[in-house]
Structure formats: structure tokens, C-alpha cells
Amino acid sequence: MSTYLVYTAGGVLLYALGTYGLLAKRHLIHKVISANFMGSGVFLILIGLGNRSPEGGPDPVPQAMVLTGIVVTVALTALGLAIVKRYYTATGLDNLDDEPSAGGDR
């Protein structure tokens, strides 16, 4: 049980760090990486969960969830980086706080 608690505490810490970064950091790449921190935190908690009942062997369900989650997070990260790159190319800005001077006027 204590191993599980260590994993959970570490996971929650990573998740909290990621949330802080996603909300407080200006730079768009920082935000994408922060979201990955949040994901890693949750995955750590889930991996720890698989170890809760040593007598019954590892629980495969959290591992399946983590695998699925990693795939989804990789896709999201790729999409995020692609958008950040295009936004930078279009406006020269690396954050969302400054208004782009030449907007796509729709």
C-alpha cells in the first residue's frame, strides 16, 4: 500500500505542476509541455494502482488505460506543436497574451 501512496503523491505533484504551468506560463511550448506533465502525473497514479494487490498479481486494467492515454497524449502533443508552429509562422508570436497585429479577418 505504501508503494502505491508514493506513486500517488508523485503523480499528484506532477499533475499540480503541470496545471500550474499550463495556466501560468506564457510561452506556448511551455504550455504544451505542461500538459504533458499533467498526463505523466495521472499515468504515474494509474501505474501505481496496478500494484495495489500483490497477492493477486498486477491489475492489467490501469496499464491498458495508461497505454491508451499515452497514445492520445502523443497525438494531442503533436497537434498542439503543429498549431503553435503555424501560429508562430503566421504572427511571429510565441504566446496568446499579445494580440496578433495582422489578424485573419473573418
Added chain:
Amino acid sequence: MNVLAQLPGLLVVVPLAGAAISFVAGRRRAPHVALATALTVLALAVALAVHVLDDGPFRYQVGGWGAPLGIDLVADGAAALFLVLTAIVGLVVTLYATAYFRTDDETAYGHGLFWTLWLFMWTSLNALFLTGDVFNVYVCLELVGISAVTLVTIGGGAEALRAGARYLFASMLGAMTYLLGVALLYAATGQLDMDVLRTTLVADTTAATGLALMIAALVLKTALVPAHFWLPAAHGSAPSPVSAVLSSLVVKGSYFVILRLMLDVMPADYLPGVEIVLGVLGSAAIVWGSVQALLQTRIKQLVAYSTVAQIGYLFLVFPLARHGADVLTLALTGVLVHALSHGLAKAGLFLGAGSLMTRFGHDRIADMGGAVRSAPALTFGVALAGVTMMGLPPSGGFGAKWLLVSAALASGEWWWAAVLVTGGLLAAAYMFRLLSVLLKDTPTELHASKGDARTEWLPLALALGAVLLVLAIPLVSNLAAASNVLIHAGVTP
């Protein structure tokens, strides 16, 4: 093999196959693939609704594995309603898009990808409405989010990319928080299936924290005030057919999960006070969204803020649900009718706004005078959609408000009824502000000459659907009776 029992699987597989085929078909044939897929999915969704009405809710075991090992799909009355709404709006938007994204316009960046992304989003939405597993909800939410964010940015302009980036970060924050909630819930219960959770959930701090995190994340995804900050930019700067599906369908996906968690999975008072908080935030959304809509000078921003307001009504069901089976039935039917009427009318408004912008060549409301003269059917469509937004009789919006006001009065908590009436008045204010300009009888200089007939008549068709919905309320209430919420509450035997 019973074909009807396969419908939930087909509703996911068919649009997914359509998406893959549209990708390899090339940009000239992709619209035809999308139209064929849309017609098929509509037929499947209607068949599912009829089947649920006849035989009640049923489960579909994906791959033949049952819960708890497999991931089951659950088809009940409420899911069938959302599937049919998605299919109707989806078909009309697909038709509209064949005129909006011209295949001969080679310069338009990313327009060739619209069909594939839109069918992927449709697939994920159908899966989200049908899934009976809290982890599968996470996957579906992410799939909806990925396709939605990409669709927002396919225009490629700086404003669209900025809105897309903001939408993506909100979506990531929501998804990771939801997943943390799932992890805690699984740690406490060892279960992911909603139906198993419903019967086994006991008072437990970890499980309650998990569910609270999941609901908070879903509230962010549904853009309930104060978590609406990403919505107006994303819905306002996307191409118009995309705005229509985002506003009318995508926010309903995450809302439907909240509905099931709050009213079906969790026992009453499992998270004490949350239903009141959701009701108060819903009321705040109605007022704040309407006031913001009134202040907008650009047409799609006005329509987007109207969505922020209309989402609020959906959350009034939670405080009302505490007052016994009769009030719950009225309130649930009310929000389902509201979801349908808002879905149809808002898609009509966004498509109409897109057509007006194409005609005028800009999006400034103040300079759209005389639209009625050059595009009477289009203006009539926008006006008719406004009737439903305001909740004037006879319209679906009126039916929804009537049911919700009845529920509020029957519950003895009259202040929810006051919120509903105020919301209707505020909606009238912002819709009249738009209509007073459109209906001005002044000659106009148009940017585009006579538009495609599809862009003029399809918004009107959706608005008419929203008005005629008032006739279908008995059908909606039958489907509501066939929903797991009312069956498990003991209302339906």
C-alpha cells in the same frame, strides 16, 4: 444475427469508415462520400430510436466481451435523441458544406480535410453518446477534442489558430483532469462501467473526489460559466459549418456525460450541494452569456455568446431533479427538448451567419442592413431560429421552457422559473438587435452576387425544424421515459 442489436456498433463504425474513405477518395469525391455517410448514419440513428422506443434500452458488447472486461455501449432513449439530433444537424451541415467549401477553390488551405475531420468528429460524438464506460468517455472526449480543434484551425488564419490553440489548452486541461478523476474513482472502486458503478457506489472520499474532478472537467468541456472563456473565440472564428456543429452538438456531448453521472450513476446527494452549484452556474451563464451577446458587434461572436447562455438552461435540471419523480420527469424532458431545439436553431443561426458573411463580405452586424431584401429566405431563417432562442410559442424552445417552468413551479423553487423567464427576455433583446438591422429595408451593396441556393435555404430548414419540434414533444417525452435516468429512478416501470 439480429441486425437491430448491432445498431450501436454500426453508428460508430459507419462514420469511421466514411472518414477513412473520404480521406483516400480525394477532395473532389470526398463530399459525395460524406453525404452518403450522413444519409446512412441518419437512417441508423432513426432505426436505433425506433428500436429503443419499442424494446427499451439495451447494451451492446463490443467484440463480444461483456463488462467488466469489455467496453460496452449503452443505447437508451436519451442517447438515441442525441444521436438523431447529431444525424439531422450533421446531414444539413454536410449539405451546406458542399456549397461552402467549393471543391474548385484550390487556394483554400485545408478545406479538403474538412470532410475527413468532420466524419471523425461525428464518429467520436456517436461513440461518446453511446459509451457506458467512464474511461471510454475520456477517449471519446479526446477524439472529439482533437478533431474539433483541428476543424477550428483549418481556415489557417491567425485568429483561427489563436482560437484553436486556446481551445486545445482548455481541452487538454479538461481531459487530464477528467482522467485524474477516473484514476481516483478506479482506485476506490475498481470499476469503470457506469452501470456497475451505479449499483456498487458507496460513500467514499476518494471516489467522491474522483467524481467531482470528472464533473469539473466536463463542465470546462461544456463551457459552463465561468469555464466558457475558450468558447466564443473558437466557435466564432471557425468556418461556419464547423461553428454550427461545435455549438449545436459538441458541447452537448460532454453535457450528456454530466447528465448521466449526476442523475444516473451517482446516488442522490452523493456530492452534496453540487447540483445547486451547477444550477446557480447555469443561471449565471444564462444572464452573463446573454448580456455579452447583446454587446457583440460581430455576428458570429453574438451567436457564440448566445450558446454560452443557452448552455445554462441545460444545467437547471440538476437542482430540480432533487424534488421527486414527477419534477424529474418534467425537468429531464424539458432539457432534452431544449438540447434538441437549441441544437437545430443554433446550427441554423451559425449557417445563416456564415451565408450573411459570404454575401456581405464582412461580419459587422451594424453594416448588414437590408439583408431581407436581397436574401429573404435566409433572413427569415435567422428570424425563425431567433423565435426558438427566445422561447416564443409555437417553437421547440417554447416547449422546453414551458416544461422547465412547470418543473420549477412544481418543485416549489420558483426562482428557477424567474431565471428562465429572464433568459427568454434577454434572448429577445440580443436577437432583436440583430434582426432590427437585417430587416431594415435599405438597398445594399453586396460583396458576393446571388449565393448558392443551399446557403440560403438550409438555415431556414434547420430553423423550421426547431419550430416544428413543438409537435414532436410527445415523442421526446416517450424517449425520455425510455432513458436509463428515468428507468433507474423508478419512473418508467
